[in-house]
Amino acid sequence: MPSRFPGALTQDWEPVVLHKSKPNAQALRDPKAVNQALRSGAAVQTVKKFDAGSNKKPATVVNARKLDEGTEPAALDKVSTEVRQAIQKARLAKKMSQAELAKLINERTLVVQEYENGKAVPNQAVLAKMEKVLKVKLRGKSHK
Numbered sequence: 001m002p003s004r005f006p007g008a009l010t011q012d013w014e015p016v017v018l019h020k021s022k023p024n025a026q027a028l029r030d031p032k033a034v035n036q037a038l039r040s041g042a043a044v045q046t047v048k049k050f051d052a053g054s055n056k057k058p059a060t061v062v063n064a065r066k067l068d069e070g071t072e073p074a075a076l077d078k079v080s081t082e083v084r085q086a087i088q089k090a091r092l093a094k095k096m097s098q099a100e101l102a103k104l105i106n107e108r109t110l111v112v113q114e115y116e117n118g119k120a121v122p123n124q125a126v127l128a129k130m131e132k133v134l135k136v137k138l139r140g141k142s143h144k
Contacts, residue, residue, distance in 0.1 A: 090134035
């Protein structure tokens, strides 16, 4: 049988040095670690964060002149009373709950509630779905 190691066998013993891993940030913030560092005389860095621990929201400075001269659009239009009433009447005529209507048009119940309460911003796609299910005209000039 042939020998696996041709020639003389030598052992090369190199020293292996194991180093401790550097502690992570969470371990450095640990009160025990901070106290130990203070006792041993190591440098401890303290940083005060801006608005740390305060629950206050910054007061916004309102400049009335800027608001008057602003070019921002006014509040968004809400659903008109005619459309609200048309939705409610058609839904009640079909003996449907708001949840059932929402399910049929693939929307949340909250959407139907907002349309019937007049809090929603009109969305043509949602109105089209309601028109299809309720078989009532909700968009355009004649709401009734």
